[in-house]
Amino acid sequence: MPAANISALGATRKMLGFSRRRVEFERATVAELLRSLGTVDGRSLYDNLVCEGRLRGDFAIVVNGLSLKSDQLNKPLQGGEEVVTMAILRHLHGG
Amino acid sequence: MAVAQSVPAESNWIPSTCGMCLHGCGIRVQVRDGVALKIEGDPTNPDNLGKLCPKGNAGLSRLYDSTRVLKPMKRTNPRKGPGIDPKWVEISWDEAYGTVARELGKVRADDPRKLLCAIGDFQRILLWGWPAVFGSPNFFTSLGNYCGGSYHPVNGSVDGSFAAINDYDRCNYWIQIGSGDGFSSHLHLSGSAKRMADARMRGMRVVTLDPRMSVAAAKADEWIPTLPGTDRAFVLGMAHVLIHELKQYDREFLRDRTNAPYLVKEDGYLLRDDEGRAMVWDMQLAAPQPWNAAAPADMALEGAYEFAGMRVRTGFQVWADQLRDHTPERMSEICTVSAETIRRIAREFVEAAQIGATVEIEGKTYPFRPAALNYYRGSQSHANGLFDNLTYKMFNMLVGNIDVPGGHLGVPLDHRGFFIHEGEDGVLKPEPHQLHPAPPFKYPPDSTHLMEWFPIGFDAGQLNTETLLEPERFGLNYSPEVMLMYHSNPLWNLPETDKVEKIMARMKFVVAIDIQRTESTEWADVFLPDHTYLESYLLNCLEPPAVTGHSLRQPVVEPVGDTKDAYEILTEIAERLGFRDDWNDLLNVVTGFTANPKYLLDPEKRYGVEELWDRYARSIYGDDKGLDWFKEHGHAVRYRTPEETYMPYGKLRIPFYFEFIKRLGDEMQQKFEQVGMKDWPLDNYQPLPFWKNSQVIEDGKAGYRFYAITFKESLHTFADTVVMPWLSEVSEKDAIHGGILVNPITAENLGIQTGSRIRLTSPAGSIEGQAQVVEGIHPEVFGVSNAITRHFVTNDRQKQRGSHFNRLLTGSMRYTDSATGGLESSARVRVEKI
Numbered sequence A: 001m002p003a004a005n006i007s008a009l010g011a012t013r014k015m016l017g018f019s020r021r022r023v024e025f026e027r028a029t030v031a032e033l034l035r036s037l038g039t040v041d042g043r044s045l046y047d048n049l050v051c052e053g054r055l056r057g058d059f060a061i062v063v064n065g066l067s068l069k070s071d072q073l074n075k076p077l078q079g080g081e082e083v084v085t086m087a088i089l090r091h092l093h094g095g
Numbered sequence B: 001m002a003v004a005q006s007v008p009a010e011s012n013w014i015p016s017t018c019g020m021c022l023h024g025c026g027i028r029v030q031v032r033d034g035v036a037l038k039i040e041g042d043p044t045n046p047d048n049l050g051k052l053c054p055k056g057n058a059g060l061s062r063l064y065d066s067t068r069v070l071k072p073m074k075r076t077n078p079r080k081g082p083g084i085d086p087k088w089v090e091i092s093w094d095e096a097y098g099t100v101a102r103e104l105g106k107v108r109a110d111d112p113r114k115l116l117c118a119i120g121d122f123q124r125i126l127l128w129g130w131p132a133v134f135g136s137p138n139f140f141t142s143l144g145n146y147c148g149g150s151y152h153p154v155n156g157s158v159d160g161s162f163a164a165i166n167d168y169d170r171c172n173y174w175i176q177i178g179s180g181d182g183f184s185s186h187l188h189l190s191g192s193a194k195r196m197a198d199a200r201m202r203g204m205r206v207v208t209l210d211p212r213m214s215v216a217a218a219k220a221d222e223w224i225p226t227l228p229g230t231d232r233a234f235v236l237g238m239a240h241v242l243i244h245e246l247k248q249y250d251r252e253f254l255r256d257r258t259n260a261p262y263l264v265k266e267d268g269y270l271l272r273d274d275e276g277r278a279m280v281w282d283m284q285l286a287a288p289q290p291w292n293a294a295a296p297a298d299m300a301l302e303g304a305y306e307f308a309g310m311r312v313r314t315g316f317q318v319w320a321d322q323l324r325d326h327t328p329e330r331m332s333e334i335c336t337v338s339a340e341t342i343r344r345i346a347r348e349f350v351e352a353a354q355i356g357a358t359v360e361i362e363g364k365t366y367p368f369r370p371a372a373l374n375y376y377r378g379s380q381s382h383a384n385g386l387f388d389n390l391t392y393k394m395f396n397m398l399v400g401n402i403d404v405p406g407g408h409l410g411v412p413l414d415h416r417g418f419f420i421h422e423g424e425d426g427v428l429k430p431e432p433h434q435l436h437p438a439p440p441f442k443y444p445p446d447s448t449h450l451m452e453w454f455p456i457g458f459d460a461g462q463l464n465t466e467t468l469l470e471p472e473r474f475g476l477n478y479s480p481e482v483m484l485m486y487h488s489n490p491l492w493n494l495p496e497t498d499k500v501e502k503i504m505a506r507m508k509f510v511v512a513i514d515i516q517r518t519e520s521t522e523w524a525d526v527f528l529p530d531h532t533y534l535e536s537y538l539l540n541c542l543e544p545p546a547v548t549g550h551s552l553r554q555p556v557v558e559p560v561g562d563t564k565d566a567y568e569i570l571t572e573i574a575e576r577l578g579f580r581d582d583w584n585d586l587l588n589v590v591t592g593f594t595a596n597p598k599y600l601l602d603p604e605k606r607y608g609v610e611e612l613w614d615r616y617a618r619s620i621y622g623d624d625k626g627l628d629w630f631k632e633h634g635h636a637v638r639y640r641t642p643e644e645t646y647m648p649y650g651k652l653r654i655p656f657y658f659e660f661i662k663r664l665g666d667e668m669q670q671k672f673e674q675v676g677m678k679d680w681p682l683d684n685y686q687p688l689p690f691w692k693n694s695q696v697i698e699d700g701k702a703g704y705r706f707y708a709i710t711f712k713e714s715l716h717t718f719a720d721t722v723v724m725p726w727l728s729e730v731s732e733k734d735a736i737h738g739g740i741l742v743n744p745i746t747a748e749n750l751g752i753q754t755g756s757r758i759r760l761t762s763p764a765g766s767i768e769g770q771a772q773v774v775e776g777i778h779p780e781v782f783g784v785s786n787a788i789t790r791h792f793v794t795n796d797r798q799k800q801r802g803s804h805f806n807r808l809l810t811g812s813m814r815y816t817d818s819a820t821g822g823l824e825s826s827a828r829v830r831v832e833k834i
């Protein structure tokens, strides 16, 4: 069965209850991978991160170094991907 | 590894990176018996080519400054205020950390937004996210906003860059407005001064606009004095000349490389087809076509057209029509430069631009436009800064010089081309926010500087002078109670010092991480002393104009005193407050480890400073170039290739008509109306720039007859260089830092001589100082060097001269760009002899 390496940062780490895990999956898109990941509130990571089929603006998903756009959740996975999930912290200051 | 082991007893040259300003030139430091003796430019680093500016040369006087704070301290005097002695006593790190964790922990448990942060260490930008992990959105300083509040968002919106500079290697005609690039300040001065000198040697002409005869003006072929905040009028007048009088502009560039041919409806939005594609006017079909369906040669750049009962104009035509009344004569009345000069410079510029020329570089043919307008703080840090920046960019676009050889080039924030993405309609995606993602609109706002209300702006820290004193006016339902200052001095760098004092007086607890005592650290309860740049690690790459790659800052001597690296300090506080795991995860994001998960920090583990930078180095350069490699070689800096420098976004267009700004403004208006807030200013959300008076001009009608500006030269950067004895000694010998500059004609009219005590009073406040009569300043302008602006000093060599310029500035929205949050950096003043 294909598998991806999940690295969960910040709020998504707390949702999932782990920071790193190799996860096997049957059906192969990012959305399906997220659906297969249960969170501590009993829902899936998909339910937590996705709204009306789009990745919520306060979260980001990086697959093999590339950040997914909000409408790219149907990106196919082959197995062996490095997937990083994170919440976006909005307040790094500067000018 | 103990630092001492890496420093042999005999004299040794250690490669490192300058930290006297944000840019990080390569240095090498001579060390003998554990003592740093001399700093030189690193000749192997192509960024600064072995050169150093005066600040870089003076670095040892920061390391060995006898007034440095060398142990943690706590105040024992509970009273706080200007001139009140905190009665510091030294304490252990453990006691200091314990106190800070206890006090910060209380507000974190209650409401983390009650932490107010002032952060100013530009080089250690990776640490800036600490308050966000703590849970606070609040930012209390104007350090960055003062120069870049409007500048960076516009660079990011035009070509995904963070800054910009003209092409030193190929430009032949350089207009410089309100900037020290290549002469005294801004991007990587040491190398830039060499590049500028080389360009002058090969015959490049420089025309400088500045109210004061800056170094850039003194060395120019021509100095054109203007009134502060009116340079845009000069440039709009030149744009009028190019479009309406000479009719010379780069039609091919505007048509093929920008969205200038896209059709604009009367409501200001682009005409789109059913699929949402922006339309152009196809001259063959005499009808609109999607932008990617019409042949370039058939696209109209100019003109107004009727279509389906609508009148549409090209984006170019809309600006041309807007500029019809921006004649040199009218603009001359605003900026005080003659219409004849505006016309002459416009003509010289467009002729030098060689529209239509090409050049071959390394086998590839590029457009060649060796004329460009460069600008920075003085020209655009004003209440209409968005319009200023857009005007200068669009004037460059008229000759097709953006990101082409000889022209005006985008400079990325660092080595990563993170901000080049395709947006709508074949146009580069605007990236106004590069230091943090744009926060969504929220009412009541979370942040006291109202970031939720500036979708294209930076952090308008000056607004705290209003919001913290009248929170209910802005819907704020809490007030900050504790403050963290990290290499920041808000009592020096914010406007309206009296209000800042009131705000600081309300804080229940203040902690400062710094090297020296300042106006602001004197209000702290605990002082945590940081290492200097000569005692700490950092891999640096920040706004390099000609090169890319990192340079290592490394300890060249053992730390002086009982000081610690700021990373260690912030990590220890995070640990004690129980969020070290989230801190590690934030570092994972800002370092870019997320792109290469093998280097991700484990949230459960604490990493030392060397381990952090080792991972960072290896994540970028591979496992064979970790920290040890950098310790030996100093840097991995190289010249940017032509492909990286010129049009790095390939065939994508850049915006000429800024529809997205208008759209954001309209969306903000709706959101404010939904929450019942009808009077929030949104007037600068315009798709194209034009002339409109700012509050500063209006203040002239209320009897504030003169202008006041502040300036810096190469001797100084932020507050801390101003009190360095070596640099002070040099600046004291130069008349331009000797007092408040006034033109001889004005001085005579007011009965002022050099040495007279004068008072400048603006609508915000007043300052006093000694007059310095000099020829090199506009007769309507008074100039205050930043060398004379410190009002608290710990070193006998530095005189308190009391002319703290920022007291003249106002922090309110009336003096803030309503779209970007950019701060007005000049003031109207009355002047009296006292």
Ligand code: SF4
Binding pocket: B018, B019, B020, B021, B022, B023, B024, B025, B048, B051, B052, B053, B054, B055, B056, B057, B188, B189, B190
């Ligand atoms: S330009 Fe900045 S980094 Fe370079 S030597 Fe001067 S102070 Fe140092």
